[in-house]
Amino acid sequence: MAILHVSELTKRFGGLTAVDSVSMEVREGEIIGLIGPNGAGKTTFVNLLTGILPSSEGTIQFDGRDITRLKPHARCREGISRTFQIPQPFVGMTVEDNVATAVLFGHEPGCTTVGNARRRAQNFLESVGLGGMEGAPVGELTTAGLKRLELARCLAGNAKLMLLDEPLSGLNHSELKSTLSLIQEIRDTGKTIIFIEHIMPAVMSVSDRVVVLANGAKLAEGTPNDIQKNPNVQRAYLGDVDGTVGRYAAARRAPA
Numbered sequence: 073m074a075i076l077h078v079s080e081l082t083k084r085f086g087g088l089t090a091v092d093s094v095s096m097e098v099r100e101g102e103i104i105g106l107i108g109p110n111g112a113g114k115t116t117f118v119n120l121l122t123g124i125l126p127s128s129e130g131t132i133q134f135d136g137r138d139i140t141r142l143k144p145h146a147r148c149r150e151g152i153s154r155t156f157q158i159p160q161p162f163v164g165m166t167v168e169d170n171v172a173t174a175v176l177f178g179h180e181p182g183c184t185t186v187g188n189a190r191r192r193a194q195n196f197l198e199s200v201g202l203g204g205m206e207g208a209p210v211g212e213l214t215t216a217g218l219k220r221l222e223l224a225r226c227l228a229g230n231a232k233l234m235l236l237d238e239p240l241s242g243l244n245h246s247e248l249k250s251t252l253s254l255i256q257e258i259r260d261t262g263k264t265i266i267f268i269e270h271i272m273p274a275v276m277s278v279s280d281r282v283v284v285l286a287n288g289a290k291l292a293e294g295t296p297n298d299i300q301k302n303p304n305v306q307r308a309y310l311g312d313v314d315g316t317v318g319r320y321a322a323a324r325r326a327p328a
């Protein structure tokens with residue numbers, strides 16, 4: 073069953089169309105890899121889904137409801153949460169209180185007091201591998217720790233759909249492997265995940281389907297295997313082998 077149905081979603085910034093009539097469906101429990109060259113419109117697309125940016129055109133249906141005009145906090149309460157490419161913790165707070173805040177805001181069932189929100193936060197921290205760090209100030213976390221904290225806060229919002237913006241950037245090889253396993257474990261608990269990432273082997277290894285954006289528009293959609301063989305996708309990233317370059321690459325080519 074589709075939990076997310078996006079129809080002809082468009083975002084214009086003045087004369088620039090950052091997201092250009094993108095339509096897609098996401099089924100419950102899927103991991104969707106959202107890829108595309110720099111500037112393709114991936115983050116803008118996620119910002120439209122969360123409501124941080126209003127769309128210029130198009131509709132978004134989530135869990136059977138039209139949420140196109142809902143504010144970000146209302147979409148969060150509906151079960152859409154996200155992580156940020158550059159982690160955005162509350163810097164003056166402990167690791168546990170960062171997550172407890174999300175527990176309270178997300179109306180986790182049975183968590184109406186600070187005390188039980190903290191206890192629930194401990195469970196989320198445990199589940200992302202940050203058990204034992206509850207009392208630490210967030211400033212003590214490494215990059216990998218901050219990325220895991222983002223995941224814990226995302227989970228704590230009572231999320232059904234998690235939008236992960238480059239959760240692997242800045243991680244070393246072993247951190248990357250363990251974070252990928254964690255993302256799969258999270259999906260196995262019933263969450264639906266849209267996952268923006270530039271590290272291709274990682275996206276291809278965990279995604280059920282991959283959606284490719286280029287110049288704001290949807291260029292391709294399919295299984296990881298199909299996408300890797302798709303000549304239009306290869307051209308969008310690399311240009312043509314005869315020396316001419318793809319539309320995207322041409323636009324980005326440095327002037328002579």
Ligand SMILES: Nc1ncnc2c1ncn2[C@@H]1O[C@H](COP(=O)(O)OP(=O)(O)OP(=O)(O)O)[C@@H](O)[C@H]1O
Nearest residue numbers: 085088089090108109110111112113114115116117
């Ligand atoms: N607030 C904004 N105002 C004007 N232009 C914007 C704004 N946000 C994004 N853009 C432009 O929209 C286009 C898409 O940007 P976006 O950040 O969504 O791409 P992306 O695919 O996420 O790129 P990256 O992989 O580099 O993060 C870019 O040309 C960008 O400069």
